[in-house]
Amino acid sequence: MLRLEELLLPSIADVTVSSVDVNVEEVRIEAQGTVAGSDCPGCGGCLRRIRSSYLCFPADVPSGGRRVVLCLRVRRFLCPVISCGRRTFAEQLPGLTRRYGRRTERLRSTPAAIGLALAGRAGARLASVFGVSVSRSTVLRLVEALPDPEVPALRVVGAHEYATRKGRHYGTVLVDVQSRRPVDLLPDREASSLAAWLAKWPGVEVVCRDRALFFAEVAAAGAPKAVQVADRWHLWHNLSEAAERCVADRCRCLQVLASDPAQRVPPSRRSPKISPARPGRGDTASSTAPA
Ligand SMILES: [Zn+2]
Structure with a gap:
């Protein structure tokens, strides 16, 4: 039997869905992480001591035309290491949330992929068709936040100039x-x-x-x-x-030929006009x- 987590949050590990409420306009999903501990971003130690928890509501991709409201119970861990600069920190669910992120990872990747193909304005228009409401600036910001692709070992490189403002500012593109x-x-x-x-x-x-x-x-x-x-x-x-x-330097020779009826070329075989x-x-x- 398919579990709710596999249906609603596929490829997200260590998460449990406690309830799902569906109405005409929205799908409300309550979920929380299940890992016993979390790694401290300050000292790297694996901590299990929970200080508190709170609810957060990261924006998520729509489902079946309905808005998805994700109610995520986030635990805050306490780091006992005196020398660590982080006293407390909130857990993150890999593949679903990131620190200071206000949208889920899958909601970031969708407009980012559209933005790679269509850029800002057209990307925002197409994303709205899929029910993802983002501005063109957000689309561009998500594209800029993508990690640089791996560059293989280069053997043949092309170096050329490109203009951001023609005649005023030039850069160099490496291919x-x-x-x-x-x-x-x-x-x-x-x-x-x-x-x-x-x-x-x-x-x-x-x-x-x-x-x-x-x-x-x-x-x-x-x-x-x-x-x-x-x-x-x-x-x-x-x-x-x-x-x-x-x-062009020999244009006069061509004019002489053109003026001679015996040498005149039929219209169908004439060359295009030389500027x-x-x-x-x-x-x-x-x-x-x-x-
Ligand atoms: Zn720590």
Whole structure:
């Protein structure tokens, strides 16, 4: 027979549900922990001496369209260690509550997962469809509170700039080229910041970058043993700009051909109109080897 704990609080260990009250609008669950003792966050000792208890009401995910009110009986333990800075502390139920948290862990993880996919405003709108009422600021705050994902050993790193305010403020984005995932963001594009970051990853063998002289110097300082290669996008970008300039410089030859009826090209085979070339970007460095 399925127990209430398994039905209402699955994957939460050491908790018992004493009563469940269901009405049209809400589900009221009364529960409490069952572990005999708890580890003191100050000294780490396992304590069994209970000083008091109180009720708390962390917000929980809705069930079947009904609001869930979780009435949790929390015990407060007394630490007898004189040298410990914590005299008393409240128990926490792993997987359900956290210190100073006003919502259950599953209510944190739901809007956080939505926020990862949709960000703040759209994430808050979709969460409300599921009955989770959160503001867009809360969605962003929950996403920011997520732990950083584990970064595997890096071998090929891409370093590029990004703009938070175009023309005014730039940062640096570091990408794992093999998995095509960003691994870190630096708040600036200072040489010292990037060189220090590269120095933390001695296993980097290849630095993929654009052709700006800044990145060449920094990569040589931070990862002197790494091979520097130009990234594909900038190679194609520079090549297309050079081809555009070349054709624009010879525009008069094309006009002569176009004025000669014998050399006129049928409309279906004409090239698109060539616009005057703009000054190229990132043409300064030349110490790279194409990827
Ligand atoms: Zn203690």
